[in-house]
Amino acid sequence: MSIEQWRRLTEWPTLAAAVVFLAAYSIQVIANLPESEGIWAETLVWAAWAVFVVDYTGQLILAPERGRWFVRNLHELAILALPALRPLRLLRLVTFLRVVHNKAGAALRGRLLLYVVGSAATIIYCAALAVEDVEQNEAGSNIRSFGDAIWWALETITTVGYGDHYPITIVGRFVAAGLMIAGIAVLGVVTASIAAWLVESVSARTAAEVEAEVEAEVEEVEAEVEQIEQTLEAKVEALTEQVARLAAALEAAQERERARGTSSP
Numbered sequence: 001m002s003i004e005q006w007r008r009l010t011e012w013p014t015l016a017a018a019v020v021f022l023a024a025y026s027i028q029v030i031a032n033l034p035e036s037e038g039i040w041a042e043t044l045v046w047a048a049w050a051v052f053v054v055d056y057t058g059q060l061i062l063a064p065e066r067g068r069w070f071v072r073n074l075h076e077l078a079i080l081a082l083p084a085l086r087p088l089r090l091l092r093l094v095t096f097l098r099v100v101h102n103k104a105g106a107a108l109r110g111r112l113l114l115y116v117v118g119s120a121a122t123i124i125y126c127a128a129l130a131v132e133d134v135e136q137n138e139a140g141s142n143i144r145s146f147g148d149a150i151w152w153a154l155e156t157i158t159t160v161g162y163g164d165h166y167p168i169t170i171v172g173r174f175v176a177a178g179l180m181i182a183g184i185a186v187l188g189v190v191t192a193s194i195a196a197w198l199v200e201s202v203s204a205r206t207a208a209e210v211e212a213e214v215e216a217e218v219e220e221v222e223a224e225v226e227q228i229e230q231t232l233e234a235k236v237e238a239l240t241e242q243v244a245r246l247a248a249a250l251e252a253a254q255e256r257e258r259a260r261g262t263s264s265p
Contacts, residue, residue, distance in 0.1 A: 006059060017048040020048050024042075024048070032136060132149040134167070143165050151164075
């Protein structure tokens with residue numbers, strides 16, 4: 001089996017595991033479950049995690065040049081390994097984003113608008129989860145619910161920043177910085193897409209206008225050529241008739257000359 005075949009084989013299982021992973025993690029954070037009550041959700045998170053590890057291991061084994069593949073994909077190993085440490089569990093969301101980007105993104109990149117909107121929605125949701133996870137139980141925090149977190153994520157990614165909600169923890173501020181950068185990138189892509197659409201529309205309209213002008217000129221030239229042809233045909237017919245009359249007159253004159261020569265003594 002090749003690595004491409006392995007990726008096609010694990011595409012849907014890893015995507016399903018990513019969805020289960022996000023759902024379980026969302027319940028953990030939004031419901032603010034204590035560890036004793038959230039064992040089942042933690043179990044689902046680690047089960048999905050196991051699927052990601054199997055996917056990574058399979059790609060490593062099937063890679064034609066394992067050493068080179070390993071070095072070029074060290075970030076994949078870091079994304080899988082670091083969140084296993086409890087203080088770094090927020091990095092689990094990075095794994096989710098990586099899986100969704102690799103699996104679903106390939107099918108959506110041809111539909112740029114859908115891909116951008118889906119990516120923005122996913123980033124907003126994951127950022128809201130991350131901030132709520134670190135802020136909701138922090139003394140003095142103003143982000144206490146998922147509604148607060150979603151509102152904060154929306155005003156941050158759009159670079160509005162009302163200031164009514166903001167993170168106070170270091171981790172929360174790192175998440176905010178990443179969301180700001182992602183917001184600028186998403187807005188840049190949207191702006192570029194709209195500009196490209198406008199340029200394409202104007203170009204198509206201009207091309208249509210040029211084509212119409214060329215067709216009109218061609219039709220005008222064809223009409224002039226047809227008129228010239230008709231004039232030439234009429235002149236040729238007139239010349240033909242004149243030549244025929246001259247030939248008949250010449251022939252009659254020759255016959256008269258012959259008749260005179262015959263009748264003379």
